[in-house]
Amino acid sequence: MSxxxxxxxxxxxxxxxxxxxxxxxxxxxxTHAQVLRWGADPSGGAPFAFLDPNDPERVIGFxxxxxxxxxxxxxxxxxxxxxxxxxxxxxxEAGRCDVLMNGFEVTEERxxxxxxxxxxxxxxxxxVVRAADASAVRSLGDxxxxxxxxxxxxxxxxxxxxxxxxxxxxxxxxxSLAPYTEVALGRADAALAESIIAAYYAAHDPRLAVVxxxxxxxxxxxxxxxADAALAxxIDGALAAxxxxxxxxxxxxxxxxxxxxxxxxxxxxxxxxxxxAQARGPSADGTTADDTGGIAVSEPGSGAGxxxxxxxxxxxxxxxMTVLLTVIAMPLATAAGLGLALARLSPRGWLRRAxxxxxxxxxGTPLLVQIFLVYFSLPVVGQWLFGASPAFVQxxxxxxxxxxxxxxxxxxxxxLCLAANYAAYEAEVHRAGLxxxxxxxxxxxxxxxxxxxxxxxxxxxxxxxxxxxxAIINDLNSLIKDSCLVSxxxxxxxxxxxxxxxxxxxxxxxxxxxxxxxxxxxxIAGDLLGSWIERRLRARGFAAPQGSAVRQxxxxxxxxxxx
Amino acid sequence: MGVTSTRPMLxxxxxxxxxxxxxxxxxxxxxxxxxxxxxxxxxxxSGKSTLLRVIAGLDAPDRGDIRCARSGLVLQQGGLxxxxxxxxxxxxxxxxxRGLGAEDSxxxxxxxxGRVSIDRHDAMPHELSGGQQQRVAIARALALEPEVLLLDExxxxxxxxxxxxxxxxxxELGSAGMAIVVVTHDLxxxxxxxxxxxxxxxxxxxxxxxxx
Numbered sequence: 001m002s003x004x005x006x007x008x009x010x011x012x013x014x015x016x017x018x019x020x021x022x023x024x025x026x027x028x029x030x031t032h033a034q035v036l037r038w039g040a041d042p043s044g045g046a047p048f049a050f051l052d053p054n055d056p057e058r059v060i061g062f063x064x065x066x067x068x069x070x071x072x073x074x075x076x077x078x079x080x081x082x083x084x085x086x087x088x089x090x091x092x093e094a095g096r097c098d099v100l101m102n103g104f105e106v107t108e109e110r111x112x113x114x115x116x117x118x119x120x121x122x123x124x125x126x127x128v129v130r131a132a133d134a135s136a137v138r139s140l141g142d143x144x145x146x147x148x149x150x151x152x153x154x155x156x157x158x159x160x161x162x163x164x165x166x167x168x169x170x171x172x173x174x175x176s177l178a179p180y181t182e183v184a185l186g187r188a189d190a191a192l193a194e195s196i197i198a199a200y201y202a203a204h205d206p207r208l209a210v211v212x213x214x215x216x217x218x219x220x221x222x223x224x225x226x227a228d229a230a231l232a233x234x235i236d237g238a239l240a241a242x243x244x245x246x247x248x249x250x251x252x253x254x255x256x257x258x259x260x261x262x263x264x265x266x267x268x269x270x271x272x273x274x275x276x277a278q279a280r281g282p283s284a285d286g287t288t289a290d291d292t293g294g295i296a297v298s299e300p301g302s303g304a305g306x307x308x309x310x311x312x313x314x315x316x317x318x319x320x321m322t323v324l325l326t327v328i329a330m331p332l333a334t335a336a337g338l339g340l341a342l343a344r345l346s347p348r349g350w351l352r353r354a355x356x357x358x359x360x361x362x363x364g365t366p367l368l369v370q371i372f373l374v375y376f377s378l379p380v381v382g383q384w385l386f387g388a389s390p391a392f393v394q395x396x397x398x399x400x401x402x403x404x405x406x407x408x409x410x411x412x413x414x415x416l417c418l419a420a421n422y423a424a425y426e427a428e429v430h431r432a433g434l435x436x437x438x439x440x441x442x443x444x445x446x447x448x449x450x451x452x453x454x455x456x457x458x459x460x461x462x463x464x465x466x467x468x469x470x471a472i473i474n475d476l477n478s479l480i481k482d483s484c485l486v487s488x489x490x491x492x493x494x495x496x497x498x499x500x501x502x503x504x505x506x507x508x509x510x511x512x513x514x515x516x517x518x519x520x521x522x523x524i525a526g527d528l529l530g531s532w533i534e535r536r537l538r539a540r541g542f543a544a545p546q547g548s549a550v551r552q553x554x555x556x557x558x559x560x561x562x563x
Numbered sequence: 564m565g566v567t568s569t570r571p572m573l574x575x576x577x578x579x580x581x582x583x584x585x586x587x588x589x590x591x592x593x594x595x596x597x598x599x600x601x602x603x604x605x606x607x608x609s610g611k612s613t614l615l616r617v618i619a620g621l622d623a624p625d626r627g628d629i630r631c632a633r634s635g636l637v638l639q640q641g642g643l644x645x646x647x648x649x650x651x652x653x654x655x656x657x658x659x660x661r662g663l664g665a666e667d668s669x670x671x672x673x674x675x676x677g678r679v680s681i682d683r684h685d686a687m688p689h690e691l692s693g694g695q696q697q698r699v700a701i702a703r704a705l706a707l708e709p710e711v712l713l714l715d716e717x718x719x720x721x722x723x724x725x726x727x728x729x730x731x732x733x734x735e736l737g738s739a740g741m742a743i744v745v746v747t748h749d750l751x752x753x754x755x756x757x758x759x760x761x762x763x764x765x766x767x768x769x770x771x772x773x774x775x
Contacts, residue, residue: 444642447619447635448656448707458655462646 036076038067039097041085043487043500045176046200047255048103049080053504056314056497062255063101066120066239069247073238082490083410086153086174087372089114091490092223094379095407098231100223103194105155115229117222117236120248122261124214125159126195128202130183134209137190147171149179149188156192159216177201177503184208194218196257217261246270311501318497319518325415325483325493326526330476332419337426338465342456344431355427362424368485371417375489378413382406414486422479426472433468434460466537473530480522494518571596572711572742573618573634578627580613587613589766591627595711595759600733600743602753604771605763611746612639614763615715618744632742634711635704640720641696643688643703649676650684653703661707675706679732694725698732711742718752730756 040049042059049061059080071078081097083090088100092114105123106116129137137143140163148165150156152172160170171188173179179191184207191202195214202208222239224232242248246268252258253273263269343355362370386394386403397405408416437460445455465472487496495515502511571594578591587610595601605611616622618629619636644652653675657668676684679698688696697717704712714733718726726749733756737743747753753760760771 440638440642443621444638446621447638449660450656454659458659459644466646
């Protein structure tokens, strides 16, 4: 048997396995009777919901404690749906989760598109400046003409605008730690955020000073879909009970968040609680505080006392996710790319044009945008298709989630987007490979009586793929690193894990170095795999100039003539 | 010498082929009978290869009649499939085009390789000498049981020893009754292998002489 045939067959088998696994996953993900799916961004930061610095396999935070108590009172099992903070509203709309609780301030603008429940926390805005400026800056008024860093999309932006800050003086960042880093580094002069963020991220940093006093109070509330009135009422009921019986007050005390402002929301303080170590930052010895509750993302880690021991399991999980994305996406991209390349060389005009349009559009738009678009539009398309389908089709789709049958797991959507994106690039690589097959090979196949399709399958494609192999291996290397873009839809890949750990442990630069090192290892592994494949191809006599026919002319010309 | 008959296996009448505005073939006539070995000589660009491709059906003529029994074409430098072993090269068309099973195609392929004295069935093309590669290419054509064998410059990349191998093979096939048309610019090879020689000049084929 020829090597190529074996390769394709192995691919096919791997593919059917992956597809079966995906179907199982999607079925699994959509059978959630008594589950409360809570949307939050654990990479967003403390103390809301964040990775336990001492055991990054777990998500902890005061909102975790609140949601667990709410779910317990509703008799439901809590399930965390991760997504980028800015994408959480879309996740809710797309039906990927049922409720958001992740530091969402109640604003009029947001209240028009989603339903805000009763507030569970009252906050104020608080300024943080460099320690050297501590005496000079007492309020926003002292910062006129200077740059202030804030969290992208947060209430602080509006507070600054109303105070008359021009847009170019408001520096927006995608996570809550970055503004403080920027102040410490001198790129911004102050950071404005909710007091609880300032307390968690700035208080421990000797380069920074927290300006006394809070202002522009606001409230956090849980968010549900406008249509989900019943669920909203249930959650509000549970929260009201927790406020009244002191359960909420005790959680806030444990996280060091209690202040008199909370009473204004009707929250009873409850029994006095000790503030546990976690609320003041990661413990130096890496031991895990066991009274923090938290959502276990997986089995607890090894429990080794060292920092490395604490983060290793999460790191491995992240690396495994990156490997999984790559091994799913790359074979798909290679196969689809070959199909696209053949379509480009097809004698049928419409097929050629369709392939060119696909390749042009996909290569011409950012992968990040594609991932976002597909992830959030697929569920909507699915709901529409389901609604427009006749009853028997709906019955068939019912075991696959019914109207949510296209609400696919993030890993699947991420891998699909990577594959679809890379397919466009592989198409060009394959086209170069196919066109490099000598014209005499087309003639020889045709002289033997092979049809065009038979010639492509048995003669041209196997040679074209071999010629394209070094370029494909190169793209494999590139895909390993591009896979980190899927973290925006909540896939906790290597980079996502490292950033999460970095923010939780105040060590983003260190964790980025760790991430870079692991990516380097994965990339070297990819290269080794690639050279092994190329060695095997050479051992089978390919690319031996003596054996191959003279490289003359243009295979595509031969193909065009052969219609 | 050998078996010749007057039964025409290939007849070409008034063949005209133009490429752009240039007339490459301007009314070619020829006929080849079973057992005959017609060698067509001509300079580079004289249209020899075009004539062969048109006869084999790879290119379409502008005008003219071609009546040809089942033909097999051996391309310049063989055109072996570099990714397939010798055996697979010969078997491919038997399986894919003829639809033969594994056993039948292997039997036919072994027989064809036997006729050109190749026994390294599992070798890859690049592991063979130039002469052996050319003979495998001939066997690949023979496996489909043609009555006319067309060869385009079969010795262009071969040394003297390899050329002699191909000559012997072609003489043997001719003796067994195969009609053979060889295009070449190698005068010595033409002299040794031909029963008839012709020269393509200005798009017209002129018979040189008949040799025994």
